[in-house]
Amino acid sequence: MMLITGASGQLGRLVIDNLLKTTPANQIIAAVRNPEKNADLKEKGIQVRQADYNDLDSLVAAMEGVDKVLLISSSEVGQRAPQHGNVIDAAKQTGVSLIAYTSILNADTSTLILAEEHVATEKLLADSGVPYVLLRNGWYSENYTMGVATALEYGVVGCAGDGKLSTAARADYAAAAAAVLVKEGQAGKVYELAGDNAFTLNEYAAAISKVSGKTVTYQNVPEAEYAKILVGAGLPEGFAAILANSETGASQGGLFSNSKDLSTLIGRPTTPIEDSIKAAL
Template sequence: MILVTGASGQLGRLVITSLLEKTAASNIIAAVRNPETVADLAEKGVQVRQADYNDVASLVTAMQDVEKVLLISSSEVGQRTAQHSNVINAAQQAGVSLLAYTSILNADSSPLILAQEHVATEKLLAESGVPYVLLRNGWYSENYTMGVATALQYGVVGCAGDGKLATAARADYAAAAAAVLVKDGQAGKVYELAGDNAFTLSEYSAAISKVSGKTVAYQNVPEAEFTQILVAAGLPEGFAAILANSEIGASQGALFSDSKDLSTLIGRPTTSIEDCIKKAL
């Protein structure tokens, strides 16, 4: 039995889609806060169990008779460490044989603010005694391509300078997680998951221009200015600052890796940024 936490989220749903290609639906458990949000998965034969990152008891109950758990990192920045601790404690109590965790690329050396809770979670895992595997995910290409319409209108604005971004499609990371979950002998492994073909934001702008036929330029601005641009676009100031910090980290190489772990796990090249742009358009 394989349990996927956060199964109603974008990554969780894609992981389950990949798992359905590799194992019977009856072997898959979708753990969600609100079961009604994954009624479509239940219709496919996937087991659905209620579980809340903030409720250890619900997590322990959901993990009964479960062999492997995928802990998809919480979306609640600032609360992640406590929530992840609850999942790890539940896995320990339930006696699961493997816990896979979606961490962040180069977690142990990353300067990003976003990396801090991932590092804390990795430490908790190491101390827990639960067999675990780390899936250190790089940036999703969708982090950029979801704003391609805005980019076509105003150009690409950021503060990543000439930093290389080794992104991949969210579905690529999901396929890698599914591949690890159905393999044996994964405990203790660390996968640095990144796209095969890194790019700068200038090159990303050129890719949008090529795909769309409309010239799109990249404007590099100071971190504080980029933060305020994000705030003006409707993001909370704290989260805007974290995103701007991530771009500064990218300018220093924090979102780059030449690791081929991702394409090796999924058995094909990672999805190109051009293909992600085409899909977004």
């Protein structure tokens, strides 16, 4: 039995879609906050169980009879470590044989503020005694392409300088997570998951120009100014600051890796950024 936390989210649903290619639906458990809102999963034959990252008892109940858990990192930045700790405690209490955790690329050496909670979670896993495997995910291509319409109108703005970004499509990371769940002998492995073909934001702007036929340029601005732009676009100040810090980290190589772990796991090249741009357009 495999349990997916955060199963109603974008990544969780893609992982389930991949698992269904090789795994009977009744061996998949979707752990969600609101089961009544996920009737479509139940209709596929998947077990849908209520679980909340903040509620240890709900997590313990959801993990009854579970062998493997995919711990998809919480979306609540600032609350992740205690929430992930609850999942790990529940797994320990119920005798789970493996936790696969979606961490961040180069977590052990990363200077990104965003990495801090991932590093804390990795330590919780190491101290727990529960066998685990780390899926250190790089940036999603969608982090950029969801704003492609704005980029077409105003250009690409950021503070990543000439830093290279080893992004891949969310679907690529989902396929990798599913592959690890169905494999045996994964305990103790660390996968640095990154796109095959890194690019700078100048190259990203050029790719948008090529795909759209409209000239798009990249404007590099100071980190503080970029954070203000993000706030102006509607992001909370704290999260905007974290994203701006991540871009500065990218300028120093923090979101780059030449690892081929991702394409090796999924058995094909990762999705090129041009394809993600086309999908967004």
